[in-house]
Amino acid sequence: MVWIIAAIVILAISVYFANEYRLDRKAHRLRDGSEEDRRLASELQDIARNMDEGKYLYR
Known part of the structure; x- marks a missing residue:
């Protein structure tokens, strides 16, 4: 039973x-595109940065 819980936790983290x-x-791929692509890239980087800080961890 414990191994199932551990597997689920590892899967969730990955x-x-x-x-x-x-x-x-x-x-990174969008950074070289048009102005709209660069704006989207900036927004995606902000989301990823917020994930690093744990802001989206419990949503």
């Missing part, structure tokens, strides 16, 4: 960090 990584990568 999904959280994978989502943050995906946002950072998308922002």
Whole structure:
């Protein structure tokens, strides 16, 4: 039973960090685009930064 809980916790943590990584990568690709793409990249970086600070952890 404990191993199931541990597996769920590990899965949740990896999904959280994978989502943050995906946002950072998308922002990096958009930085070289048009003005709208650069604005979206800035917003995605802000979201990823807020995830780092734990602001979106409990949403």
